[in-house]
Amino acid sequence: MALARKKITVVGAGFTGATTALMLAQKELGNVVLLDIPQLENPTKGKALDMLEASPVQGFDSQIIGTSNYDDAAGSDIVIITAGVARKPGMSRDDLVNTNAGIMRSVCENVKKVAPESIVIILSNPVDAMTYVAYKTLGFPKNRVIGQSGVLDTARYCTFIAQELNVSVEDVRGFVLGGHGDDMVPLVRYSNVGGIPIDKLIPADRIEAIVQRTRVGGGEIVNLLGNGSAYYAPAASLVQMAEAILKDKKRIIPVIAYLEGEYGYNDLFLGVPAILGGDGIEKVFELELTAEEKAALDKSADSVRSVIAVVNA
């Protein structure tokens, strides 16, 4: 019996969605369906065909199709949602909430019909609140609705640490807790380079500068691009999450998870370290935090709660 390839649908064929589709195919994680609105059906088909035509050169055998028809997404193992508007200089992610909540609801109404068994990963901003909207609309169990922020925020943090020390990014470990906003919480105490705690390697004022740069890392790219937001590192982050699930790798990755009592929060989606495997979020880790770290996390949780209040109004 032939083993079937996995099927991954990427909703939203803009900068992040298209980049994600190509990276998924290059890694041969499955066949890819790239889906956008009917008005953009031809450009979406064109992007998908262009990617497919890279496959003989790069030697990957994943199929990629472009569509605006949810029937093509039927039976997807993973659905990645990037649909929505991106911010421009001068805007915060939270300014996108009303527009993107409407888009998220309509996308999820379709996803739950055609791919009721899928694991859904949300990228659209403000992502903690959009993951909440997706969860409420989909009605899927909490382990199958996951938001992306921590992989990206941690990647930025690790990039800056590696740059500071002029060492390989491969040896930098750390993670960022909390919401995907300017009060996210890079956890310095749990960060190391080659096993050496970073406070033994980098002076306190430079660590603080790295933490601050990480917090506004998305805005730094928005200001440089001028008309949109980051997409290469966000796409790479989505692909790492999809790979962990599709290969049941059981990686420990920071993800936006639904919390029911963890860290003292309820009915809230927030970035926390978790095991990501074949069942989606398989376990959330509740770390011991100092009073200062917990206060920072509370502040971040409050920000997310205030955006969720807007979508619940």
Ligand SMILES: NC(=O)C1=CN([C@@H]2O[C@H](COP(=O)(O)OP(=O)(O)OC[C@H]3O[C@@H](n4cnc5c(N)ncnc54)[C@H](O)[C@@H]3O)[C@@H](O)[C@H]2O)C=CC1
């Ligand atoms: N969570 C995170 O770490 C990150 C989140 N983002 C967010 O991801 C979202 C997408 O960003 P980009 O790809 O750069 O934007 P983009 O504007 O390039 O692409 C968005 C795409 O969504 C499509 N779309 C809109 N409504 C749709 C619907 N109902 N169904 C299907 N497709 C629909 C648009 O036609 C467009 O092609 C934004 O909200 C952005 O803020 C971006 C980077 C990182």
Ligand SMILES: O=C([O-])CC(=O)C(=O)O
């Ligand atoms: O900054 C933005 O608007 C996009 C995003 O979430 C990021 O790059 O972290």
